[in-house]
Amino acid sequence: MRDSIYTIPISEVFEPKTECPICHLFHILEDRCVEYITGAAMMEPDVRIETNRSGFCFDHYSMMLKKRNRLSVALILESHLDHIFSDVLTKSGLSSFAKSKSPAEKSLKSCYVCDTVNSVMDSMLSNTFKLWEKERDFRKLYSEQKYICMPHAVELINRAQSQIGKKNIREFCDTTLSLSRNYLESLKSDVTSFCRSFDYRNANEPLNSPEIKNSVERSVSFLTSKYPSK
Ligand SMILES: [Zn+2]
Ligand SMILES: [Zn+2]
Incomplete structure (x- = not known):
């Protein structure tokens, strides 16, 4: 049990x-x-x-x-x-x-x-x-992940050095890094939109997108592996 x-x-x-x-x-x-x-x-x-x-x-x-x-x-x-x-x-x-x-x-x-x-x-x-x-199927599933957070990307890439064979290590590290970097890029843009929404020139434009609304919490979670409680 x-x-x-x-x-x-x-x-x-x-x-x-x-x-x-x-x-x-x-x-x-x-x-x-x-x-x-x-x-x-x-x-x-x-x-x-x-x-x-x-x-x-x-x-x-x-x-x-x-x-x-x-x-x-x-x-x-x-x-x-x-x-x-x-x-x-x-x-x-x-x-x-x-x-x-x-x-x-x-x-x-x-x-x-x-x-x-x-x-x-x-x-x-x-x-x-x-x-x-x-x-192969799992390799595909791994590459389709939404993202890998920063602490886990660092851990996976470090551990891969001793746990993945030489001929595959580059592919594993490249896939992991792009999963993290692509998400990071979208986070950057969402956080910028969040900051801009406070500009008085945008005062009449309501903040509708949930991605932009929770971009601060999602960034903290990406950087630390922990989602801040509200
Ligand atoms: Zn993680
Ligand atoms: Zn504990």
Whole structure:
């Protein structure tokens, strides 16, 4: 059950073509992990041991609070706070020869959801490269994406250096770069139109296009992989 919730066919991730497919994958995994942690996993002691140790980052505590009632978050916190009290925020938990490896430092940087999602993403990206090399149809589907956001374009191009064969690497990098640059070009133009719409000379022209209206949020999302909440 635990691993199967993170099984998603790669083609399904690339099929919608509505946003960066890697962001799309991240959101699906993140959503499933938070759902699981605050639901079925509440009854699984081995998962609780892991969440007691890792805790969560601010974004994922916030997601858990939005998704579920406060009691399920409180039950997770009850044993996590116990762990922090007895093993982390203590004299020995704070001292270590290598400061960055002290239990307290490690606890501040870890998050059960981030760690789980990153590890699943890692193996799914490796499989994406394999699929892209092996299957013509998937290569076509990849080239038809709406765009690849900047952080994921950088990550894909970096990883491709060691995960895609020499004869194909150029095609993969060129396709990824054009997916990002073409979208960037349309974003630039939409942001310019957004700025111009505030000019008094255009005061009588209503801002009708949704692309122009949300161009600021879309730019932030392209640059950071995160969509700002309104
Ligand atoms: Zn992305
Ligand atoms: Zn997190």
